[in-house]
Amino acid sequence: MNPEKETQQQDFPQYLCKMCGRCCKSITTEHTYEELQEMTINGSEAARVFIDLFKQYSSIEEARKHVPDQVDQVLNELGQQEGFDINKVTFYYCPYLSEDNRCGIYENRPECCKRAPNNPWSCMPPGCGFEGWQFEQREKIKKEVRKLKEYLIAAEAAAEDGIVPGKDISIDDLRKIVAQKISPWKKYGAELW
Ligand code: SF4
Ligand code: SF4
Known part of the structure; x- marks a missing residue:
């Protein structure tokens, strides 16, 4: 526009x-x-x-x-x-x-x-x-998605009896939360980031 x-x-x-x-x-x-x-x-x-x-x-x-x-x-x-x-x-x-x-x-x-x-x-x-701005925004979102995935991987490794240490949350619930946060970006390839 x-x-x-x-x-x-x-x-x-x-x-x-x-x-x-x-x-x-x-x-x-x-x-x-x-x-x-x-x-x-x-x-x-x-x-x-x-x-x-x-x-x-x-x-x-x-x-x-x-x-x-x-x-x-x-x-x-x-x-x-x-x-x-x-x-x-x-x-x-x-x-x-x-x-x-x-x-x-x-x-x-x-x-x-x-x-x-x-x-x-x-x-x-x-x-x-807006080309450069769009590129920056895409990279920011990709970085956020990667951080979420890394956080989940670390939580999975540390989980004891299915509970994330220090958090009152099960690892299954955390997986669901992370999946939900990533879902808007799935159609742009978020699963591979
Ligand atoms: S911004 Fe462009 S598309 Fe939107 S109303 Fe104005 S002229 Fe039309
Ligand atoms: S620079 Fe981009 S946003 Fe602005 S009028 Fe041209 S196509 Fe539309």
């Missing part, structure tokens, strides 16, 4: 945005348009906002004319996922992006825009100003 540089937030480095506008022109979602419509009928506010705001490109080729590098990058990434079906991929653009890549509804832009890229693994366009 293209947040204005002057509105830096302490917890999110918006100033990193180069205002190239490509992320506002190459939006995708894991859901098909029909699924989004159904989700909207079933009360999903996020799906409603998405449908209301973004417009579909008529085809992938049409999207490629506007954001070729990002379309290829997204397709390449999706292509590595099991069950990938290119016929289910739709690219969208935002009609509120101005010609100089400013957000036309900046003060009222939806939450998904305020947070973008809200995930260190979000597929941002090549050369996006």
Whole structure:
């Protein structure tokens, strides 16, 4: 997205945005348009906002004319996922992006825009100003996951009668807690970190 540089937030480095506008022109979602419509009928506010705001490109080729590098990058990434079906991929653009890549509804832009890229693994366009930041965030998370795993291994080695010494907790419960903490990162390969 293209947040204005002057509105830096302490917890999110918006100033990193180069205002190239490509992320506002190459939006995708894991859901098909029909699924989004159904989700909207079933009360999903996020799906409603998405449908209301973004417009579909008529085809992938049409999207490629506007954001070729990002379309290829997204397709390449999706292509590595099991069950990938290119016929289910739709690219969208935002009609509120101005010609100089400013957000036309900046003060009222939806939450998904305020947070973008809200995930260190979000597929941002090549050369996006957040590339380095995303890399740092990924490394931080990997380090935390490794620390948790090391802590568990040490606790397993030290456990006596199934209890973690010095803690009022069983080693089985500790395994569950660690697994739960790691679970959000599983889809990004946390089991191998
Ligand atoms: S792709 Fe990155 S640098 Fe370009 S507008 Fe979006 S967030 Fe900013
Ligand atoms: S609402 Fe603004 S920030 Fe969000 S996609 Fe549209 S132009 Fe980009």
